[in-house]
Amino acid sequence: MSAAFFIAFLMALGAVLGWMIGTWPADRWPRSQPDPAVHLTNVAVGSAWQWAVPASLEELGRPPSQDACDPGVRKWLTAGGAVPTSLDIRFNLVSDQAQFVSITGIRARPHEHTTAPLRTMVEAECIAHHLEYGEGEVYFLEMEVGTAGSGSRLEGGPPGKSLYLDLGRGDTLEFHIALTAKGPGGAERWTLELEFNVEGAKRYVPISGPPGSFVVAPPLSGDVPTVRLAPR
Numbered sequence: 491m492s493a494a495f496f497i498a499f500l501m502a503l504g505a506v507l508g509w510m511i512g513t514w515p516a517d518r519w520p521r522s523q524p525d526p527a528v529h530l531t532n533v534a535v536g537s538a539w540q541w542a543v544p545a546s547l548e549e550l551g552r553p554p555s556q557d558a559c560d561p562g563v564r565k566w567l568t569a570g571g572a573v574p575t576s577l578d579i580r581f582n583l584v585s586d587q588a589q590f591v592s593i594t595g596i597r598a599r600p601h602e603h604t605t606a607p608l609r610t611m612v613e614a615e616c617i618a619h620h621l622e623y624g625e626g627e628v629y630f631l632e633m634e635v636g637t638a639g640s641g642s643r644l645e646g647g648p649p650g651k652s653l654y655l656d657l658g659r660g661d662t663l664e665f666h667i668a669l670t671a672k673g674p675g676g677a678e679r680w681t682l683e684l685e686f687n688v689e690g691a692k693r694y695v696p697i698s699g700p701p702g703s704f705v706v707a708p709p710l711s712g713d714v715p716t717v718r719l720a721p722r
Contacts, residue, residue, distance in 0.1 A: 527589055527688040533581040533699025538574035539615030542608040542677065542707040545570045547715040550610055558614035558719040572612060573604070573677040573707040579667040580621045581697055583684070585657035592687040593653040596667065597694065598635045601703055602679040611710050614719040624664045629653065632668045635680050635706065652687075673708025680704050
């Protein structure tokens with residue numbers, strides 16, 4: 491009989507504890523961490539039309555074509571170690587639930603620094619390599635990353651202020667980032683994260699797609715040798 495009473499007591503205790511956990515105010519006893527709230531999709535990178543190359547004009551050689559859109563030109567640039575001086579990064583922010591989200595900036599982390607001097611500039615603009623804007627709401631941000639070892643961040647929306655968004659579940663917003671680098675110095679690889687607040691908690695979501703990380707070089711001085719290719 492005592493064993494039966496003991497089992498009944500345990501069952502009753504479990505029921506009471508379950509009721510308390512289910513009804514206890516969330517602000518007094520947080521039951522779980524808030525959801526990530528957003529995710530990023532369709533990360534794409536548009537190429538710059540100016541490239542900094544560590545090779546001299548003689549080492550670089552003649553381009554395979556004067557047409558900047560020729561696929562052989564991109565291979566020629568890659569073989570010469572060319573690095574873009576600016577990037578256009580596009581991504582979609584998708585809300586996972588109805589919520590207020592405050593976009594507070596972009597956090598940049600230096601990942602790898604190139605010490606090879608950049609000696610030649612190649613200007614090869616091709617409209618086909620530019621990113622098109624969507625038909626929905628688009629936010630455009632400008633960002634300049636620092637020299638080796640120093641991160642940089644950009645406030646979204648008006649200068650110095652956060653971007654406040656009232657989002658419904660499934661709402662999608664398109665963002666474009668114009669990424670450039672400070673000079674002087676060599677090229678550097680950066681990783682980027684979207685920084686935002688939801689329900690008072692700071693969150694970070696990596697901005698990564700097929701490139702994974704982003705390499706940019708500071709602009710070169712106006713007296714360096716320059717190769718100019720015109721689009722056809």
